[in-house]
Amino acid sequence: MRLRMIALALLAAGTAHAQSPDGEWKVDGKASTITYHLVHKLHHVSGISHQVEGTARLFANDKTQVAMRAAVASFDSGNVNRDAHMKEAVEAARFPNVELKALADGVAIPKMFPATVNKTFKAQLLFHGIQKVMDIAVTLVFESATRARATSNFAVSLDEFKVERPSLMFVKVADALGIDADLIFVRQP
Amino acid sequence: MLPIWIFMAALAMAPHGAHHHRKHHAVKHSHKPEPPTAQPPLEAPPTAPEPAPAVPPVASATGDPFQFELLRQPGPLAAPALTASQDEKLTRKVQSRRRILQAHQALGFVTLVGLAATLVIGQLNYQDKYGSNGGDTRRFYNAHLGLAASTTALFATTGILALAAPNPYRKPVRFDAALVHKLSMALATAGMVAEGVLGPITASREGKLDQRAFALAHLVTGYATFGFMAIGVMAFVF
Numbered sequence: 001m002r003l004r005m006i007a008l009a010l011l012a013a014g015t016a017h018a019q020s021p022d023g024e025w026k027v028d029g030k031a032s033t034i035t036y037h038l039v040h041k042l043h044h045v046s047g048i049s050h051q052v053e054g055t056a057r058l059f060a061n062d063k064t065q066v067a068m069r070a071a072v073a074s075f076d077s078g079n080v081n082r083d084a085h086m087k088e089a090v091e092a093a094r095f096p097n098v099e100l101k102a103l104a105d106g107v108a109i110p111k112m113f114p115a116t117v118n119k120t121f122k123a124q125l126l127f128h129g130i131q132k133v134m135d136i137a138v139t140l141v142f143e144s145a146t147r148a149r150a151t152s153n154f155a156v157s158l159d160e161f162k163v164e165r166p167s168l169m170f171v172k173v174a175d176a177l178g179i180d181a182d183l184i185f186v187r188q189p
Numbered sequence: 190m191l192p193i194w195i196f197m198a199a200l201a202m203a204p205h206g207a208h209h210h211r212k213h214h215a216v217k218h219s220h221k222p223e224p225p226t227a228q229p230p231l232e233a234p235p236t237a238p239e240p241a242p243a244v245p246p247v248a249s250a251t252g253d254p255f256q257f258e259l260l261r262q263p264g265p266l267a268a269p270a271l272t273a274s275q276d277e278k279l280t281r282k283v284q285s286r287r288r289i290l291q292a293h294q295a296l297g298f299v300t301l302v303g304l305a306a307t308l309v310i311g312q313l314n315y316q317d318k319y320g321s322n323g324g325d326t327r328r329f330y331n332a333h334l335g336l337a338a339s340t341t342a343l344f345a346t347t348g349i350l351a352l353a354a355p356n357p358y359r360k361p362v363r364f365d366a367a368l369v370h371k372l373s374m375a376l377a378t379a380g381m382v383a384e385g386v387l388g389p390i391t392a393s394r395e396g397k398l399d400q401r402a403f404a405l406a407h408l409v410t411g412y413a414t415f416g417f418m419a420i421g422v423m424a425f426v427f
Contacts, residue, residue: 056259057259066259067257067258067259080360080361083360084360088358093271094271094276168425169294169298
């Protein structure tokens with residue numbers, strides 16, 4: 001009996017230590033956005049997607065895996081012709097989604113909130129059927145133990161992803177495609 | 190090596206045959222084997238919160254760290270994959286649309302310049318006929334007629350190209366620059382048709398008192414047509 005009580009006490013203590021409060025986090029699609037930016041000599045084009053899917057998994061050894069996806073057709077620039085042209089350029093029917101996977105070390109739930117963590121993720125971007133690995137700086141703001149905001153800004157090359165750059169008045173847009181991500185992650189029970 | 194707490198959990202949960210309390214049970218030891226008794230169904234133990242995985246799952250034999258899947262289901266806008274013939278048809282449509290719209294853009298700018306020139310020469314022609322310093326020399330008449338005819342042909346060709354371009358991707362109707370372009374060009378088309386009617390009528394009223402009124406209407410309609418076309422072009426450019 002005494003041995004059982006000791007075992008139970010040790011079990012409670014051990015579980016409290018090994019059970020990480022991290023676990024699985026999902027993107028709140030309604031509150032999250034991904035925006036692309038294109039620069040043309042005459043104007044600046046932006047398209048926003050409010051249909052982002054994503055999951056992040058934090059492991060007990062502070063390793064983190066993230067996977068995100070947004071449908072190409074969900075990006076809205078405010079001009080239906082430009083959106084249609086964008087879909088033609090990135091061959092939306094063949095490659096309907098943009099997907100990103102990311103890895104990082106040292107991401108743990110802080111003890112006090114709000115807390116900001118700046119982390120560089122190693123990411124693999126799948127866009128227009130091409131995969132590229134890159135480093136992405138992310139700012140994580142843990143608003144509470146169950147809610148965090150991740151923001152990031154980075155740029156990719158349209159030429160590297162073999163996207164035919166759209167043109168207007170016979171002038172092509174710049175090669176750099178800016179991406180702004182503003183994601184709300186909610187911890188799953 | 191298993192963590193110590195897993196060992197302790199196993200020990201705590203182990204059946205307690207040797208420590209079973211007997212004082213609440215009147216059990217007679219017998220050498221005869223007892224018949225098996227129906228056991229009440231065991232209640233499922235309360236589920237403890239699942240602890241976070243200790244380490245990330247092993248990626249793959251190749252060691253690619255990105256070989257993991259966290260998004261199990263297809264995306265919300267996932268559509269069935271295209272067949273080879275659908276893909277080919279779509280690609281042809283896209284290429285055709287690009288070529289046609291590039292021609293449309295080029296001709297559109299030429300038409301806008303041509304319409305501007307027609308308007309300037311038309312204004313000079315009106316001044317020559319009805320202005321205080323005009324001498325009705327008709328020196329601008331043939332130039333205006335030539336420019337008007339060629340601009341009308343260019344305008345018609347530009348419009349036909351836009352209407353003939355295929356639409357591989359659906360475009361919802363909403364109030365944006367694209368709609369402003371279409372509405373402006375529709376009004377410009379109405380203006381060009383009106384000009385095509387007013388021009389010959391004005392010319393046929395030579396020597397009549399009402400010719401000046403027709404000429405003024407022709408001139409004003411020309412300005413309006415150019416204005417609508419300019420708005421349509423600017424909507425897309427800016």
